[in-house]
Amino acid sequence: MSRLQVVSGKGGTGKTTVAAALALALATEGKRALLVEVEGRQGIAQLFETEALPYEERKIAVAPGGGEVYALAIDPELALLDYLQMFYKLGSAGRALKKLGAIDFATTIAPGVRDVLLTGKACEAVRRKDRSGRFVYDYVVMDAPPTGRITRFLNVNDEVAGLAKVGPIHNQAQAVMRVLKSRETAVHLVTLLEEMPVQETADGIAELRAARLPVGRVIVNMVRPAVLDAADLDLVRDTPRAALARSLSGAGLGGARRGGHAERLVDPLLAQAEEYAERYALEEEQRAVLTDLGLPLHELPLFAEGMDLAGLYELATELRKQGIA
Amino acid sequence: MSPSPDPAARHQEGARHLSPARVLDVDPLLEDPKTRIVVCCGSGGVGKTTTAAALGLRAAERGRKVVVLTIDPARRLAQSMGIDSLDNTPRRVKGVDDSAGGELHAMMLDMKRTFDEIVEAHADPDRAAAILGNPFYQSLSAGFAGTQEYMAMEKLGQLRARDDWDLIVVDTPPSRSALDFLDAPKRLGSFLDGKLIRVLLAPAKVGGRAGMKFLNVGMSMMTGVLGKVLGGQFLKDVQTFVAAMDSMFGGFRTRADATYKLLQAPGTAFLVVAAPERDALREAAYFVERLAAEDMPLAGLVLNRVHGSGADRLSAERALAAAENLEDPRIVDQDDGKAGLRNSPDTQDSSGSPESAPEEPEASRPTETSQRTEAPGTAEDTPERSADRLAAGLLRLHAERMHLLAREQRTRDRFTARHPEVAVTEVAALPGDVHDLAGLRDIGARLAAGRPELPEPGA
Numbered sequence: 001m002s003r004l005q006v007v008s009g010k011g012g013t014g015k016t017t018v019a020a021a022l023a024l025a026l027a028t029e030g031k032r033a034l035l036v037e038v039e040g041r042q043g044i045a046q047l048f049e050t051e052a053l054p055y056e057e058r059k060i061a062v063a064p065g066g067g068e069v070y071a072l073a074i075d076p077e078l079a080l081l082d083y084l085q086m087f088y089k090l091g092s093a094g095r096a097l098k099k100l101g102a103i104d105f106a107t108t109i110a111p112g113v114r115d116v117l118l119t120g121k122a123c124e125a126v127r128r129k130d131r132s133g134r135f136v137y138d139y140v141v142m143d144a145p146p147t148g149r150i151t152r153f154l155n156v157n158d159e160v161a162g163l164a165k166v167g168p169i170h171n172q173a174q175a176v177m178r179v180l181k182s183r184e185t186a187v188h189l190v191t192l193l194e195e196m197p198v199q200e201t202a203d204g205i206a207e208l209r210a211a212r213l214p215v216g217r218v219i220v221n222m223v224r225p226a227v228l229d230a231a232d233l234d235l236v237r238d239t240p241r242a243a244l245a246r247s248l249s250g251a252g253l254g255g256a257r258r259g260g261h262a263e264r265l266v267d268p269l270l271a272q273a274e275e276y277a278e279r280y281a282l283e284e285e286q287r288a289v290l291t292d293l294g295l296p297l298h299e300l301p302l303f304a305e306g307m308d309l310a311g312l313y314e315l316a317t318e319l320r321k322q323g324i325a
Numbered sequence: 326m327s328p329s330p331d332p333a334a335r336h337q338e339g340a341r342h343l344s345p346a347r348v349l350d351v352d353p354l355l356e357d358p359k360t361r362i363v364v365c366c367g368s369g370g371v372g373k374t375t376t377a378a379a380l381g382l383r384a385a386e387r388g389r390k391v392v393v394l395t396i397d398p399a400r401r402l403a404q405s406m407g408i409d410s411l412d413n414t415p416r417r418v419k420g421v422d423d424s425a426g427g428e429l430h431a432m433m434l435d436m437k438r439t440f441d442e443i444v445e446a447h448a449d450p451d452r453a454a455a456i457l458g459n460p461f462y463q464s465l466s467a468g469f470a471g472t473q474e475y476m477a478m479e480k481l482g483q484l485r486a487r488d489d490w491d492l493i494v495v496d497t498p499p500s501r502s503a504l505d506f507l508d509a510p511k512r513l514g515s516f517l518d519g520k521l522i523r524v525l526l527a528p529a530k531v532g533g534r535a536g537m538k539f540l541n542v543g544m545s546m547m548t549g550v551l552g553k554v555l556g557g558q559f560l561k562d563v564q565t566f567v568a569a570m571d572s573m574f575g576g577f578r579t580r581a582d583a584t585y586k587l588l589q590a591p592g593t594a595f596l597v598v599a600a601p602e603r604d605a606l607r608e609a610a611y612f613v614e615r616l617a618a619e620d621m622p623l624a625g626l627v628l629n630r631v632h633g634s635g636a637d638r639l640s641a642e643r644a645l646a647a648a649e650n651l652e653d654p655r656i657v658d659q660d661d662g663k664a665g666l667r668n669s670p671d672t673q674d675s676s677g678s679p680e681s682a683p684e685e686p687e688a689s690r691p692t693e694t695s696q697r698t699e700a701p702g703t704a705e706d707t708p709e710r711s712a713d714r715l716a717a718g719l720l721r722l723h724a725e726r727m728h729l730l731a732r733e734q735r736t737r738d739r740f741t742a743r744h745p746e747v748a749v750t751e752v753a754a755l756p757g758d759v760h761d762l763a764g765l766r767d768i769g770a771r772l773a774a775g776r777p778e779l780p781e782p783g784a
Contacts, residue, residue, distance in 0.1 A: 010370065011370045148397070227725055235712075235718075243708055247717075248716050251651045251713075252650065270719070272635075276722055278757060304728065306603050
């Protein structure tokens with residue numbers, strides 16, 4: 001199993017939730033996982049119902065069987081100062097740079113420096129060892145930028161290595177790329193059973209493959225339970241309306257005669273079934289498109305009442321059951 | 326939503342569902358010649374781009390000359406406007422009803438092209454060529470954080486300056502924070518205008534002047550540090566770029582400021598787009614507050630994907646109880662229980678009409694005896710059994726729908742409580758995606774109707 005698990009997906013597909021559940025699942029039974037947030041949205045803190053995460057690795061959850069999940073929200077500005085300190089020991093020069101706006105420049109506008117720092121920090125955590133030579137984290141899970149930007153984000157070090165042709169940044173960029181393009185890394189894409197996210201997933205996979213980045217799994221999130229199956233939907237077509245009205249009436253919902261309560265339920269209930277059938281057909285279509293991608297495909301259920309901590313543990317269990325972790 | 330025994334109370338509940346907040350009236354906004362810019366903003370995945378396109382089409386068919394600036398449209402949406410690949414130039418959309426004298430044009434932001442055009446317009450050919458060929462420029466323009474937002478605002482300023490259209494509908498970039506497009510122009514502006522630029526320019530500009538020597542030494546030291554960190558060649562590229570761009574910096578800042586002011590002007594209307602889900606509405610509330618803080622004129626909230634039900638007087642609980650009865654024939658066949666159930670609707674139903682009692686004979690089924698001999702769960706092919714099975718399925722589906730309705734109402738109420746001043750228009754959820762102009766037109770009609778239409782009976 002790859003030690004760096006990158007989770008991307010179209011906005012709104014719940015990639016942060018999936019990343020968090022994956023970290024919990026990987027930490028299960030005595031392992032230690034680090035969950036890394038790179039977009040500064042504090043989504044992880046919200047999910048784990050804790051206060052905003054500082055820029056430090058902090059234990060946020062205990063996984064079943066004694067595992068531990070640590071979290072880190074990377075602040076690009078502090079990461080850059082960190083990085084300068086690491087390579088140059090420039091305490092005061094770092095502050096001077098900050099005063100000049102160089103840090104702001106570097107982290108928000110300069111070509112990819114921000115992304116270099118974010119990927120660099122994650123790779124550093126992957127490689128970090130303790131005194132006895134053991135990896136500090138068994139797994140690092142990254143809540144990464146959305147599908148539309150993921151390839152560029154992960155590949156930024158290639159670009160930077162090309163721009164800065166010598167110097168420590170060049171070397172660092174190359175070291176990061178070696179991790180990202182190896183079997184140590186797997187990039188998973190989270191999607192919904194809807195046309196646009198599925199299309200973006202297919203495009204994203206093509207881009208990742210073209211950039212020789214290791215594509216992992218496709219995870220369909222928020223899958224709605226099937227209330228009616230194909231056989232039920234056939235019944236919608238074949239059942240006479242009067243018979244349906246009689247059944248509804250028999251269940252205690254009023255009269256079946258024309259204008260009776262049960263009879264008046266038939267049209268709206270059938271209209272809802274019609275909508276359901278249309279969505280069902282669309283979902284089946286999208287499922288087929290995803291299957292054709294030829295990657296391991298997983299489905300996670302929708303939590304209708306919204307995601308909370310208990311739901312997160314349920315998703316983690318589900319991920320383990322499906323052999324993802 | 327448990328059934329209330331008091332019909333009046335239930336009626337009130339229904340009324341609240343229909344008009345919980347001020348209703349946003351889209352048509353007057355689109356028709357008003359004073360409305361020159363409509364900005365659609367909101368978090369990702371709520372149908373922002375589709376909303377922008379539908380508003381543009383509706384305005385055009387009501388007589389306005391409209392251009393829709395999309396940022397990253399799905400292929401299908403571009404196709405729905407009859408344009409397979411939108412590019413950086415507005416293209417006229419065919420098939421629009423022009424009887425009111427309107428036109429619809431659409432384009433997709435190409436940020437690199439937009440940046441190139443600025444350079445070409447503001448620098449002489451040699452200098453422009455030097456900038457366009459600079460590796461640092463190529464990275465910057467091809468899409469680093471903030472560039473897309475900046476270029477979207479730049480494009481908006483250009484479209485407005487051309488004055489070829491009387492309404493511009495803008496979609497905003499899918500940023501990591503939905504507000505980046507407000508901040509990016511300022512950020513880029515202050516960078517291009519800032520101290521760092523002076524430092525980077527220093528070796529090239531201050532070089533010969535003796536009076537500046539002390540300053541120059543300090544700056545060389547600084548660029549020395551930067552050079553060490555970034556690598557010498559990279560810094561040289563940046564310096565060349567900055568030197569070449571020097572004449573344009575003032576322009577960037579001025580235009581960024583002008584566009585920002587344009588967004589605050591009375592002819593601009595912001596629409597916050599959301600879906601009735603917790604996260605999307607939380608983001609929307611944040612957006613509303615931020616726009617107010619920036620003096621940006623908010624027209625209202627577009628709430629996409631709202632669900633309705635034609636049978637919303639049948640509660641989820643009753644629907645589930647009825648479904649269970651149908652799925653377990655042993656209960657249904659108990660005459661006592663059944664009689665009790667049959668009587669219940671008229672006491673619980675809000676309309677309180679007494680019609681079901683006389684219908685009972687019709688509702689009873691003559692084949693019950695034969696069913697009882699069948700094993701549960703098998704041989705469900707008699708018409709009555711399959712009708713029961715279908716009815717149970719439909720009732721479960723309905724219960725799910727009612728739960729969804731209640732949830733959507735709760736999240737929406739929370740938003741309204743926080744921002745009662747914000748006018749809202751609701752757009753009913755569609756089962757699939759929009760494929761053509763007719764689909765966009767349909768969404769436009771739903772936007773203008775202000776609240777979701779219930780599913781047509783038998784539709």
